[in-house]
Amino acid sequence: xxxxxxxxxxxxxxxxxxxxxxxxxxxxxxxxxxxxxxxxxxxxxxxxxxxxxxxxxxxxxxxxxxxxxxxxxxxxxxxxxxxxxxxxxxxxxxxxxxxxxxxxxxxxxxxxxxxxxxxxxxxxxxxxxxxxxxxxxxxxxxxxxxxxxxxxxxxxxxxxxxxxxxxxxxxxxxxxxxxxxxxxxxxxxxxxxxxxxxxxxxxxxxxxxxxxxxxxxxxxxxxxxxxxxxxxxxxxxxxxxxxxxxxxxxxxxxxxxxxxxxxxxxxxxxxxxxxxxxxxxxxxxxxxxxxxx
Amino acid sequence: xxxxxxxxxxxxxxxxxxxxxxxxxxxxxxxxxxxxxxxxxxxxxxxxxxxxxxxxxxxxxxxxxxxxxxxxxxxxxxxxxxxxxxxxxxxxxxxxxxxxxxxxxxxxxxxxxxxxxxxxxxxxxxxxxxxxxxxxxxxxxxxxxxxxxxxxxxxxxxxxxxxxxxxxxxxxxxxxxxxxxxxxxxxxxxxxxxxxxxxxxxxxxxxxxxxxxxxxxxxxxxxxxxxxxxxxxxxxxxxxxxxxxxxxxxxxxxxxxxxxxxxxxxxxxxxxxxxxxxxxxxxxxxxxxxxxxxxxxxxxxxxxxxxxxxxxxxxxxx
Amino acid sequence: xxxxxxxxxxxxxxxxxxxxxxxxxxxxxxxxxxxxxxxxxxxxxxxxxxxxxxxxxxxxxxxxxxxxxxxxxxxxxxxxxxxxxxxxxxxxxxxxxxxxxxxxxxxxxxxxxxxxxxxxxxxxxxxxxxxxxxxxxxxxxxxxxxxxxxxxxxxxxxxxxxxxxxxxxxxxxxxxxxxxxxxxxxxxxxxxxxxxxxxxxxxxxxxxxxxxxxxxxxxxxxxxxxxxxxxxxxxxxxxxxxxxxxxxxxxx
Numbered sequence: 001x002x003x004x005x006x007x008x009x010x011x012x013x014x015x016x017x018x019x020x021x022x023x024x025x026x027x028x029x030x031x032x033x034x035x036x037x038x039x040x041x042x043x044x045x046x047x048x049x050x051x052x053x054x055x056x057x058x059x060x061x062x063x064x065x066x067x068x069x070x071x072x073x074x075x076x077x078x079x080x081x082x083x084x085x086x087x088x089x090x091x092x093x094x095x096x097x098x099x100x101x102x103x104x105x106x107x108x109x110x111x112x113x114x115x116x117x118x119x120x121x122x123x124x125x126x127x128x129x130x131x132x133x134x135x136x137x138x139x140x141x142x143x144x145x146x147x148x149x150x151x152x153x154x155x156x157x158x159x160x161x162x163x164x165x166x167x168x169x170x171x172x173x174x175x176x177x178x179x180x181x182x183x184x185x186x187x188x189x190x191x192x193x194x195x196x197x198x199x200x201x202x203x204x205x206x207x208x209x210x211x212x213x214x215x216x217x218x219x220x221x222x223x224x225x226x227x228x229x230x231x232x233x234x235x236x237x238x239x240x241x242x243x244x245x246x247x248x249x250x251x252x253x254x255x256x257x258x259x260x261x262x263x264x265x266x267x268x269x270x271x272x273x274x275x276x277x278x279x280x281x282x283x284x285x286x287x288x289x290x291x292x293x
Numbered sequence: 294x295x296x297x298x299x300x301x302x303x304x305x306x307x308x309x310x311x312x313x314x315x316x317x318x319x320x321x322x323x324x325x326x327x328x329x330x331x332x333x334x335x336x337x338x339x340x341x342x343x344x345x346x347x348x349x350x351x352x353x354x355x356x357x358x359x360x361x362x363x364x365x366x367x368x369x370x371x372x373x374x375x376x377x378x379x380x381x382x383x384x385x386x387x388x389x390x391x392x393x394x395x396x397x398x399x400x401x402x403x404x405x406x407x408x409x410x411x412x413x414x415x416x417x418x419x420x421x422x423x424x425x426x427x428x429x430x431x432x433x434x435x436x437x438x439x440x441x442x443x444x445x446x447x448x449x450x451x452x453x454x455x456x457x458x459x460x461x462x463x464x465x466x467x468x469x470x471x472x473x474x475x476x477x478x479x480x481x482x483x484x485x486x487x488x489x490x491x492x493x494x495x496x497x498x499x500x501x502x503x504x505x506x507x508x509x510x511x512x513x514x515x516x517x518x519x520x521x522x523x524x525x526x527x528x529x530x531x532x533x534x535x536x537x538x539x540x541x542x543x544x545x546x547x548x549x550x551x552x553x554x555x556x557x558x559x560x561x562x563x564x565x566x567x568x569x570x571x572x573x574x575x576x577x578x579x580x581x582x583x584x585x586x587x588x589x590x591x592x593x594x595x596x597x598x599x600x601x602x603x604x605x606x607x608x609x610x611x
Numbered sequence: 612x613x614x615x616x617x618x619x620x621x622x623x624x625x626x627x628x629x630x631x632x633x634x635x636x637x638x639x640x641x642x643x644x645x646x647x648x649x650x651x652x653x654x655x656x657x658x659x660x661x662x663x664x665x666x667x668x669x670x671x672x673x674x675x676x677x678x679x680x681x682x683x684x685x686x687x688x689x690x691x692x693x694x695x696x697x698x699x700x701x702x703x704x705x706x707x708x709x710x711x712x713x714x715x716x717x718x719x720x721x722x723x724x725x726x727x728x729x730x731x732x733x734x735x736x737x738x739x740x741x742x743x744x745x746x747x748x749x750x751x752x753x754x755x756x757x758x759x760x761x762x763x764x765x766x767x768x769x770x771x772x773x774x775x776x777x778x779x780x781x782x783x784x785x786x787x788x789x790x791x792x793x794x795x796x797x798x799x800x801x802x803x804x805x806x807x808x809x810x811x812x813x814x815x816x817x818x819x820x821x822x823x824x825x826x827x828x829x830x831x832x833x834x835x836x837x838x839x840x841x842x843x844x845x846x847x848x849x850x851x852x853x854x855x856x857x858x859x860x861x862x863x
Contacts, residue, residue, distance in 0.1 A: 037408065037411075088584070088588075091588060092587075097354065097407055097408060097411075098348065098354045099587050099591075101354060101411070102540070102541075102544060102583060102587045103584060103587050103588070105537060105580075105583070106580040106581070106583035106584040106587065107580065107584070108580070109576040109577060109579055109580025109581075109583070110576075110577055110580035110581055110584065112576060112577075112580075113574045113576050113577035113580070114577065116573075116574075117574065117577075225534075229419070232412075232415075236412055236416075269419075269423055270420065270423040270424070270427065273416050273419045273420045273423065274420060276412075276416045277401075277413060277416040277417055277420060280401075280405065280409055280412055280413040280416060281401050281404075281413070284405055284409040284412075467724075470723070470724050470725075470726075471723045471724070473726050473727060473728070474722055474723045474724060474725055474726065474727050475711075475714040475719045475720050475721070475722045475723075475725075475727045475730065476720065476721060476722060476723040477723075477727065478703075478707060478710065478711045478714065478720075478727045479711060479714070479715070479720045481700070481702070481703060481707075481711075482700050482703065482707075482711040485699075485700035485701055485702055485703060486698055486699065486700050486701075488662075488694070488698060489694070489698040489699065489700065489767065490700075490711075491682045491683050491686070492660065492682050492683070492686045492692055493686060493711065493712035493715045493716075493767060493770055493771055494683050494684075494686040494687045494712075494715040494716065494771055495683060495711075495715050495720060496683050497683075500720070503721075507723075549702070
């Protein structure tokens with residue numbers, strides 16, 4: 001009883017949380033420094049999944065396919081992100097917010113359809129890699145061993161990013177730009193190039209989330225909507241621009257979702273949105289974010 | 294030539310009358326499919342015009358406008374199917390319920406600045422959507438409400454179309470009055486420079502809230518008309534993607550012009566219907582159009598035409 | 612006494628912006644506030660107009676305590692303000708820029724069902740004439756040259772019929788001819804309408820040509836106050852302005 005009603009939801013909740021954390025951290029990174037709400041972020045997740053699927057299909061014979069995909073797919077997404085930033089988003093920095101939102105939304109429509117064109121409308125799926133396709137027992141609950149990869153990899157990446165932000169020069173530059181664009185420029189930081197890097201890192205994170213998700217469920221050309229909704233939610237709850245906020249928010253969301261699903265199966269998203277609305281009303285900058293100005 | 298042009302320009306307001314006349318004559322010359330299409334266009338035009346109060350006149354981006362459309366649509370549908378209230382009252386409930394929604398949600402929304410405002414409108418609309426989706430006993434849940442039937446006379450020949458045309462025209466007339474009134478000027482001043490507006494004695498939050506309510510009311514009426522036209526309503530119509538559709542209509546048509554949203558609605562609905570028959574990649578075309586518009590043609594179609602018109606006049610010294 | 616400021620204090624984080632500033636302005640005064648950058652002039656104005664809250668101290672306007680009032684209320688009781696960086700309504704026409712202010716003054720802003728254009732036309736045109744922009748009435752404010760935009764902002768400031776004008780660096784960013792042109796305009800408006808003027812400035816020529824009394828701020832404190840001549844020869848003021856040589860050049 002305990003196992004199924006407590007341990008299982010915790011495990012599934014945390015796994016969902018980790019995937020969403022990856023996407024949300026990218027979203028919040030981009031919003032925090034570039035001040036752009038990237039509607040196309042869900043698309044990065046989707047592309048990560050599709051790219052991974054593609055790599056695995058190409059290397060169908062070899063068991064290494066998945067691992068190659070795990071490296072290549074997020075990089076591919078990062079390149080897409082870089083191209084988007086360079087050719088499109090760049091023109092919008094000085095514009096009003098509505099322009100930026102509309103630009104990223106237009107990308108959602110465009111890339112969504114390009115995806116549909118390239119891979120068709122059927123649901124795609126991918127099997128788990130050899131070595132991680134077993135079910136093991138954690139505290140008495142059955143857990144797909146693949147989940148361990150996610151539960152291990154995501155926090156490691158989080159830690160890695162955290163260290164990068166705090167300790168490296170690039171991390172310092174990102175934090176400076178987040179704080180104040182003009183000041184960062186005055187300090188000699190090549191802000192346009194920095195923004196390109198930030199956008200690429202953000203999209204890489206989203207792509208990684210998608211690549212990790214790929215063996216777990218179906219891949220389809222409209223999956224980005226749900227992901228965007230969820231990562232957006234998490235970003236608001238955790239705090240815009242806050243990396244650890246995304247982590248905390250994702251965990252809250254994951255657990256809320258899995259436990260909510262158990263007790264009120266129909267209402268889980270409802271509670272999440274109510275939480276989001278409440279936070280926006282009382283504390284718009286989220287649990288761990290900073291108020292503007 | 295100059296005098297003719299000046300004469301035509303001074304007609305100003307009368308051009309709208311001519312437009313309505315043309316629309317009224319439409320069913321006499323066009324097939325049923327077109328009449329149907331234009332009924333939809335009129336409803337979406339009203340929806341887009343209501344949203345433009347927020348984005349064009351107040352400069353506040355809302356992603357949740359479909360919520361008020363839904364409040365109006367559902368209140369009409371629910372009253373028609375679950376009570377024996379007359380259809381007139383059922384439709385009249387739409388703006389009232391939408392207004393209530395506007396008051397409650399607007400109160401919280403206007404306290405936030407631009408981006409957070411947009412986020413909250415989004416969250417609240419999603420909440421309305423999930424309620425419509427989950428509260429099966431009231432809203433029929435995923436299956437929506439079907440079989441909403443109005444009195445027979447409204448379905449005869451083109452009466453449905455005329456009914457919609459009349460209501461939309463009346464609403465457009467009121468919206469026209471509102472945007473050209475002192476209230477409208479004040480909204481635009483708030484959009485341009487809130488700090489300065491405040492220092493000419495304007496209570497910004499109050500005006501934003503009232504603008505929010507006005508926008509909600511007309512969205513609700515559009516919703517009621519939709520229930521009438523469709524005979525049904527589903528939660529789908531409250532999704533945030535519907536809100537963004539209306540947003541695109543406003544931008545495409547030109548959000549700084551009164552006629553902009555209507556033009557946008559015409560183009561998007563028409564192209565959408567026509568193109569959907571030939572290709573499934575309509576979203577791609579819409580997305581590409583939006584992209585090009587935002588990057589190169591900020592004033593939208595109406596802006597482009599207006600500027601072109603001025604340039605031609607200057608060129609030929611008219 | 613039109614405006615009476617008592618011991619205003621304001622800090623941001625740990626930084627004191629305004630420290631124990633007191634000042635009183637009589638009706639009809641032409642008063643300027645000068646001081647190096649960062650002296651707290653704009654902060655002081657923001658405190659007076661309610662844009663930021665006061666830590667301690669009080670502000671009285673016509674013997675009424677206005678310390679805690681919101682900007683929109685302060686605008687209505689007779690204080691008009693212009694901002695350091697041009698603050699107009701760019702995408703509204705020149706006419707509408709002033710028009711919206713007068714509509715607000717007449718409490719007509721809420722009217723939704725009547726055309727705005729026909730209301731308060733004469734009053735709007737009167738102000739446009741006074742600032743010399745009547746011929747530009749139909750043009751978009753954003754298309755105006757810098758100097759005209761400053762004039763327009765003056766017009767907006769006058770829309771509510773203020774008794775006290777708070778002008779924050781009215782000649783900032785202008786060429787020398789533009790400067791004197793606008794100062795002349797301000798002078799005329801003040802005389803014609805019996806207004807009281809309190810303004811901040813960097814240009815010493817302007818300060819000495821138009822003000823009757825000068826207050827000097829440095830690091831948030833009032834360090835001197837007096838007639839232009841007194842201030843000109845005040846040693847403390849001289850030292851504050853980055854050495855005597857610079858001070859000398861500002862006097863020529």
